[in-house]
Amino acid sequence: GSNYGPLHIFFFPFMAHGHMIPLVDMAKLFAAKGVRTTIITTPLNAPIISKTIEQTKTHQSKEINIQTIKFPNVGVGLPEGCEHSDSVLSTDLFPIFLKATTLMQEPFEQLLLHQRPNCVVADWFFPWTTDSAAKFGIPRLVFHGISFFSLCATKIMSLYKPYNNTCSDSELFVIPNFPGEIKMTRLQVGNFHTKDNVGHNSFWNEAEESEERSYGVVVNSFYELEKDYADHYRNVHGRKAWLCNRNKEEKIFRGNEASIDEHECLKWLDTQTTNSVVYVCFGSAVKFSDSQLLEIAMGLEASGQQFIWVVRKSIQEKGEKWLPEGFEKRMEGKGLIIRGWAPQVLILEHEAIGAFVTHCGWNSTLEAVSAGVPMITWPVGAEQFFNEKLVIEVLKIGVPVGVKKWSYSGVDCCAKWDVVEKAVKMVFAKEELEGMRKRAKVLAQMARRAVEEGGSSDSNLDVLIQELGTLSSLSR
Numbered sequence: 326g327s328n329y330g331p332l333h334i335f336f337f338p339f340m341a342h343g344h345m346i347p348l349v350d351m352a353k354l355f356a357a358k359g360v361r362t363t364i365i366t367t368p369l370n371a372p373i374i375s376k377t378i379e380q381t382k383t384h385q386s387k388e389i390n391i392q393t394i395k396f397p398n399v400g401v402g403l404p405e406g407c408e409h410s411d412s413v414l415s416t417d418l419f420p421i422f423l424k425a426t427t428l429m430q431e432p433f434e435q436l437l438l439h440q441r442p443n444c445v446v447a448d449w450f451f452p453w454t455t456d457s458a459a460k461f462g463i464p465r466l467v468f469h470g471i472s473f474f475s476l477c478a479t480k481i482m483s484l485y486k487p488y489n490n491t492c493s494d495s496e497l498f499v500i501p502n503f504p505g506e507i508k509m510t511r512l513q514v515g516n517f518h519t520k521d522n523v524g525h526n527s528f529w530n531e532a533e534e535s536e537e538r539s540y541g542v543v544v545n546s547f548y549e550l551e552k553d554y555a556d557h558y559r560n561v562h563g564r565k566a567w568l569c570n571r572n573k574e575e576k577i578f579r580g581n582e583a584s585i586d587e588h589e590c591l592k593w594l595d596t597q598t599t600n601s602v603v604y605v606c607f608g609s610a611v612k613f614s615d616s617q618l619l620e621i622a623m624g625l626e627a628s629g630q631q632f633i634w635v636v637r638k639s640i641q642e643k644g645e646k647w648l649p650e651g652f653e654k655r656m657e658g659k660g661l662i663i664r665g666w667a668p669q670v671l672i673l674e675h676e677a678i679g680a681f682v683t684h685c686g687w688n689s690t691l692e693a694v695s696a697g698v699p700m701i702t703w704p705v706g707a708e709q710f711f712n713e714k715l716v717i718e719v720l721k722i723g724v725p726v727g728v729k730k731w732s733y734s735g736v737d738c739c740a741k742w743d744v745v746e747k748a749v750k751m752v753f754a755k756e757e758l759e760g761m762r763k764r765a766k767v768l769a770q771m772a773r774r775a776v777e778e779g780g781s782s783d784s785n786l787d788v789l790i791q792e793l794g795t796l797s798s799l800s801r
């Protein structure tokens with residue numbers, strides 16, 4: 326778009342890893358195309374983002390700036406230093422956290438006034454940004470952080486409530502007006518598509534309404550992965566949508582400081598044979614109970630498979646019972662427990678990794694697809710049960726653990742050790758795996774091609790940049 330003068334775009338991610346990581350990646354894609362990008366965040370989140378940007382270490386880093394807005398946490402009853410959903414320790418506080426984000430509107434508008442960007446790409450959790458942008462005649466794009474498959478399924482659930490036509494919570498129904506004859510139960514749908522989900526009654530309606538009025542949406546995905554659903558979203562739901570997925574060649578620091586020396590972790594993987602290790606991680610937000618962790622440990626041991634298991638727990642305290650007696654001693658050399666944050670993309674892309682036990686968060690799912698790794702699906706909440714359907718029934722690159730019930734944050738114990746053992750054994754069983762692995766590798770190749778010059782995501786990005794350029798030259 327050099328005909329239109331340099332574009333300047335604001336990116337405003339919601340302060341949660343699953344939102345910040347992909348939106349910062351997206352900002353980098355725009356920067357690589359010569360677009361000036363500014364990431365808006367709060368003071369405590371700025372260092373995380375600047376570290377991510379620094380590690381890109383290319384010419385494009387200078388096209389990316391960070392602007393901070395003070396986060397009014399203490400004034401609204403949040404603890405000091407609470408600027409990230411990670412530090413919202415109880416689910417009751419989440420609505421308060423959301424409310425605090427709305428207080429960023431005024432300083433955000435000051436930034437718009439002074440910098441006059443050509444476009445605002447803001448998270449779905451910030452519905453007020455559509456109005457802010459409109460005040461300055463700037464288009465706002467929405468970023469949800471979820472797949473087209475889940476965007477469509479969520480819309481359909483809230484429109485038609487198809488689970489109301491079943492006799493019980495566990496009876497299967499077909500998702501209506503949706504490609505692929507996908508069946509689900511009421512228990513799996515949970516509350517994701519309802520206003521109960523955020524515990525803030527007016528918020529959901531406001532976000533939906535704001536999305537309707539926005540210029541369109543950007544989705545972290547690639548066309549070949551969920552073609553039918555991307556088409557469906559654009560044609561049936563009539564939304565303008567662009568696909569932008571990150572270039573997987575960028576093996577960089579993501580989100581947090583890793584809790585393990587990356588080299589040590591990769592060196593350990595180097596000692597393992599190809600496709601032999603199962604990687605177990607449930608994203609950034611799921612917090613399992615000790616009893617569930619215990620079952621996972623027992624299941625992994627019983628499977629006999631080598632593993633890397635990421636547990637969001639610090640050093641095991643005395644009397645804490647989430648590991649069987651003598652587990653770590655017995656598993657020496659066989660398994661690696663990472664307490665805290667794992668360098669997930671590096672791990673997934675190592676050739677020793679043969680399968681991924683995942684909660685089906687969209688970022689993790691897409692990272693597994695891009696790395697060509699088959700999945701053992703263990704959805705917990707949010708839109709993860711939809712992603713499971715995509716992985717198992719549409720892409721056919723996984724084995725389900727068989728979780729039956731959606732939950733807000735995954736505190737219940739829902740899979741016993743023998744179920745874990747069985748799923749791990751199944752994914753590594755030869756015939757099962759060969760077909761799945763082949764399909765996963767094909768998808769990984771498609772993911773790579775999509776972001777290469779002239780690939781589907783790359784061209785889509787060009788189209789969007791072109792369009793924004795035209796828009797801003799018209800409004801000048």
Ligand code: UDP
Nearest residue numbers: 343346608609610666667669686687688689
């Ligand atoms: N992640 C990571 N190390 C961890 C846990 C998570 O790098 O120990 C990253 C992961 O690669 C992904 C993101 O954090 O990019 C998690 O996003 P996802 O959508 O999978 O799940 P969420 O955390 O939003 O539930």
